[in-house]
Amino acid sequence: MNKSTDYLVPALSRGLHILELFDAQHRILTTQDFAEQLKVSPSSTYRIVQTLLDLGYLKKVARNAYELGPQIVSRGFAYLAGKELIDIAAPYLNKLRDETSISCHLAVRDGLDSLYIYRAQASQRLSVNIPLGTRLPCHTSAMGRVLLQQLSDIELSAMYQTQQLDMYPSPHPQTLSELKHLLQEEWQQGYSSNRSDNATAIAAPIKNYLGKTIAAINISGADQVMNNPEKFDIAKNQLLKTAQSISQVAPA
Incomplete structure (x- = not known):
């Protein structure tokens, strides 16, 4: 077993990955974008996205579309x-x-x-x-x-x-x-x-x-x-x- 992954928290890892998807060329992303990059279904990202929204790390700009929230800044x-x-x-x-x-x-x-x-x-x-x-x-x-x-x-x-x-x-x-x-x-x-x-x-x-x-x-x-x-x-x-x-x- 790879010791480096023994203590990996999948949900946290996915949440951080979502934040890392944003850059100068990708200021607004959708749940479909998240799902494709994470290689999971859109429904699998729902709780992670909601958590990031509640904590202010994401901001909703349209239905199923998000930008980085004020907490990041x-x-x-x-x-x-x-x-x-x-x-x-x-x-x-x-x-x-x-x-x-x-x-x-x-x-x-x-x-x-x-x-x-x-x-x-x-x-x-x-x-x-x-x-x-x-x-x-x-x-x-x-x-x-x-x-x-x-x-x-x-x-x-x-x-x-x-x-x-x-x-x-x-x-x-x-x-x-x-x-x-x-x-x-x-x-x-x-x-x-x-x-x-x-x-x-x-x-x-x-x-x-x-x-x-x-x-x-x-x-x-x-x-x-x-x-x-x-x-x-x-x-x-x-x-x-x-x-x-x-x-x-x-x-x-």
């Missing part, structure tokens, strides 16, 4: 922008970690979640270690709330009107009104902070040349360190300085 740009941002921010976050001996992270917003895309982990035993790829609800973390501050009141209301915020215990905001009040308060002070699981994080925005927040960074340490007011202020000031430095060279 947004994910592609998000990857390219995120990679460039990591390359720029990493040296600054590594330096901040070395100067403070406290772990630092970089995150971007993906819907209602903050997505961790870089980590500069401190070597101390009590350091905070958030794995890359971690997703946290924006309203429950310091970096997440920094990322929400970019949204208008209308956008924020639209995004959270159906969300049950009190699923997460206090001190996280329990209502949309509480969340808006906290976002305004943290925006005015220039940083966000959050305490959970015996650790405290302070977060600041990364802005492009237009002043738009494109990411957030944090400095996150154990309460044994961060509960000291003097150490908290030193960490906060160094974080804000680092955020400003990254913002000056951040991608658009």
Whole structure:
């Protein structure tokens, strides 16, 4: 048996194959096109096509005719922008970690979640270690709330009107009104902070040349360190300085 095919998921393979059929010469394809290329009946592609439609990777343009959906574009740009941002921010976050001996992270917003895309982990035993790829609800973390501050009141209301915020215990905001009040308060002070699981994080925005927040960074340490007011202020000031430095060279 060929080990390379032992773990192949046929439906996933067919879904990816469908997406790969689109190119500059084939911007719109039909279910018949999919079936011919996959060498199956049109009915066999139905559930795969519906899944891609529901997830936004395909867009229906006519009966049984499709083009690539918005998720293809947004994910592609998000990857390219995120990679460039990591390359720029990493040296600054590594330096901040070395100067403070406290772990630092970089995150971007993906819907209602903050997505961790870089980590500069401190070597101390009590350091905070958030794995890359971690997703946290924006309203429950310091970096997440920094990322929400970019949204208008209308956008924020639209995004959270159906969300049950009190699923997460206090001190996280329990209502949309509480969340808006906290976002305004943290925006005015220039940083966000959050305490959970015996650790405290302070977060600041990364802005492009237009002043738009494109990411957030944090400095996150154990309460044994961060509960000291003097150490908290030193960490906060160094974080804000680092955020400003990254913002000056951040991608658009």
